[in-house]
Amino acid sequence: MQKRPPSSHRPSRVMGVLWATFFFQGMALGCWLPALTNTFGALGISEWVPLAFMIPTICALFSPLIAGALADQRLAAERIFLWFSLGASIMIAAAFATLDLGWHPAWFMALLACHAILSGPTWAMLTTIALNGLDDPSRKFSLARLGGTVGWIAGGLLVSLVLHADSSPVAGYASGCTRLIVVGLAFFLPHTPPMGVIRDWRSRFGLDALRLLKQRDHLVFFVVTGLFSVPIAAFYMYGPEYLSFLGDQHPTGTMTVGQVLEIICMLCLGSLLARYSVKTMLMWALGLSALRFAMSAQAGVNDQIWWHIGGLALHGVCYTLYFVTSQIFIDRRVEPGLRSQAQGLLMVVSAGFGSLIGAWLCGWMREHMVDANGVGWIQFWLSLSGMILACALIFAIFYRGLGKPTQEA
Numbered sequence: 001m002q003k004r005p006p007s008s009h010r011p012s013r014v015m016g017v018l019w020a021t022f023f024f025q026g027m028a029l030g031c032w033l034p035a036l037t038n039t040f041g042a043l044g045i046s047e048w049v050p051l052a053f054m055i056p057t058i059c060a061l062f063s064p065l066i067a068g069a070l071a072d073q074r075l076a077a078e079r080i081f082l083w084f085s086l087g088a089s090i091m092i093a094a095a096f097a098t099l100d101l102g103w104h105p106a107w108f109m110a111l112l113a114c115h116a117i118l119s120g121p122t123w124a125m126l127t128t129i130a131l132n133g134l135d136d137p138s139r140k141f142s143l144a145r146l147g148g149t150v151g152w153i154a155g156g157l158l159v160s161l162v163l164h165a166d167s168s169p170v171a172g173y174a175s176g177c178t179r180l181i182v183v184g185l186a187f188f189l190p191h192t193p194p195m196g197v198i199r200d201w202r203s204r205f206g207l208d209a210l211r212l213l214k215q216r217d218h219l220v221f222f223v224v225t226g227l228f229s230v231p232i233a234a235f236y237m238y239g240p241e242y243l244s245f246l247g248d249q250h251p252t253g254t255m256t257v258g259q260v261l262e263i264i265c266m267l268c269l270g271s272l273l274a275r276y277s278v279k280t281m282l283m284w285a286l287g288l289s290a291l292r293f294a295m296s297a298q299a300g301v302n303d304q305i306w307w308h309i310g311g312l313a314l315h316g317v318c319y320t321l322y323f324v325t326s327q328i329f330i331d332r333r334v335e336p337g338l339r340s341q342a343q344g345l346l347m348v349v350s351a352g353f354g355s356l357i358g359a360w361l362c363g364w365m366r367e368h369m370v371d372a373n374g375v376g377w378i379q380f381w382l383s384l385s386g387m388i389l390a391c392a393l394i395f396a397i398f399y400r401g402l403g404k405p406t407q408e409a
Contacts, residue, residue, distance in 0.1 A: 011135050014190050018130045019147035021185045024178050025085075025126060026148030030155025031175040032092065034255040035166055037241050039099070042167035048105045050363025053237050055109055056116035057356035061348055076193050077132075077340060081125040082186035084118045089179035091115035096172020120351065124343035131331045131339070133190030138328060139270035145324055146266040149316070153256040160253030212334065212342060220399045221282075222349050225326065228286065228391045229354025231293065231384035234362040235315055238380075239308075242296065245374050246305040257309055262316025269320060278329050279401035285322035286392035288314055290385045297381035300374075323350070 040049050095111035130144050131137045155178065159171045212218045243251035272281065295311035298304075326346060334342040365383065370376035 014133050015140065015144060017185060017188045017190070018126075018133065018144040021126060021182060021189060022130075022145055022147030023151035023154070024181045024185065025122065026151030027155040027158075028089075028092075028151075028175045028178040028182065030152035030256070031159050031178060032096070032171045033236055034156055034240050034251070035159055035168075035171040037237060038167040038244065038251060039169065039171065041241070043099060045105050048109070049237065050359055050366075051109060052112060053233065053359035053363070054356055055113050056120065057352055057354075057359055059113055059116035059120055061352040061356070076191060077125050077129050078186055078189040078192055081122055081129065081189070082183060084122050084125070085179055085182045085186060088115050088119035088122065089176045089183065091118060092179065093173055093176030096169040096176075099172075100169040120347060121344060124340065124347050127327050127343050128340045129189050129192045131327070132192045137331060138273055141328055141331075142266045142269035142320070142324055145327075146263060149259045149262045149266060153259040156253050156256035160250045166251060166253075210345070212338070212345070216398075217400055218333070220395065221326070221329070222345070224282075224286075224391050224395045224399075225322075225346065226349045226354040227394070228289070228322070228388065229350040230358040230361060231387040232289070233355050233358025234293075234365075234380075234384055235312075237359065237362055238366055239296075239312060242299075242308060242377060243305070245377070246299060246303075246308060248305060254309065255312060258312045258314075258316040258319070260316065261313050262320050265317045265320040266324065269324060273325065273328065277401050278325060279395075279399055281321055281325045282399075283392060283396060285318050285325070286388055286395060288321070289318040290388040290392065292318055293381045293385035293388065297378045297385065300378040300381070 036052060037046075037049050040046050040052065091111050091114045095108050095115060098107040098111065099105075127141075127145075130141055134140045134144065155174070159165045159174060163170050163174060165171045165174070213222060240251040240255055243254055248254050292311045292314040295314065296308045299307035299311070327343065330342045330346060331339060362384075365380055369380045369383070
């Protein structure tokens with residue numbers, strides 16, 4: 001693995017700043033995303049839900065790569081993160097203000113697109129900053145990233161139990177205010193200078209990362225990640241609605257149960273990565289994800305909400321084992337001058353292509369499989385479980401891996 005430039009900050013200070021930044025970054029997202037579907041339902045514009053989930057994914061098709069190229073070749077990553085976070089704060093508050101004022105939903109979609117262009121790269125930027133600034137990223141990154149999980153929980157509980165805004169534009173205002181705190185913390189993030197060079201037009205637009213796909217394992221990894229992100233889109237789109245259907249009065253708060261086990265899993269992730277190969281970790285994630293959607297289907301079979309809540313809890317484990325492991329995997333396997341672009345490519349594949357197709361497909365499935373009385377939810381969740389099992393099969397057959405964790409490091 002390539003050596004990193006030494007940090008001029010104390011490790012404890014770096015960890016504290018990173019943890020707090022991840023916390024408020026996760027809180028900003030946790031405030032509005034779980035409440036979006038029910039907010040649209042309360043305003044009588046539920047038909048716009050699939051589009052609202054598709055727009056951010058369309059924007060994620062290009063902005064993470066371009067921002068990653070800037071961070072690798074031109075500007076310090078923490079400065080890009082600061083300005084993008086400031087713009088995202090303004091745009092998300094303005095988007096929900098249009099709903100509050102009763103404007104046409106198209107205004108919300110336009111401002112949401114602007115928010116997505118600016119906020120999309122920030123997760124990859126913050127990941128790059130953390131992996132570069134920590135003295136032992138393989139073990140400590142998951143602890144710093146844990147702040148985002150706790151923040152998501154705090155955001156959901158704030159909106160649901162304090163602001164009572166499960167179906168109100170107030171959730172968006174809370175998100176905008178939280179992002180302003182992120183902007184303040186960005187001034188204290190460890191310096192992450194560009195380490196790449198501009199060679200041609202491909203470099204300028206972040207397309208150098210595409211050469212990673214020439215390597216077999218990288219190609220399999222990114223393809224499976226994109227396919228896996230398709231059914232996962234239903235978790236955010238229809239998890240809260242299904243809770244409401246099953247009788248939950250505080251679905252936004254209940255959605256945070258997924259982060260409880262995510263916290264435990266992140267605390268154990270460093271030890272797991274030291275013992276097991278990346279292939280083993282990702283296979284566990286895919287298998288548990290298929291089980292997670294099957295549990296949601298079981299909730300419809302016996303009309304017991306606890307099956308769905310159990311599936312939501314399991315989702316946190318699946319997310320950590322797959323996506324956080326993936327971020328560390330990329331940092332291990334990619335040269336320093338490409339790391340930001342590679343993290344951006346992960347966002348493009350998962351939050352871009354995969355989520356875009358997932359938003360459309362899951363919206364289509366919801367419309368054609370589930371009627372007004374809720375009949376069809378069982379088939380809906382089982383179909384998603386089958387998709388994930390197919391992903392697991394592809395990964396098991398075609399991904400080779402490097403073997404033991406010591407070799408991968």
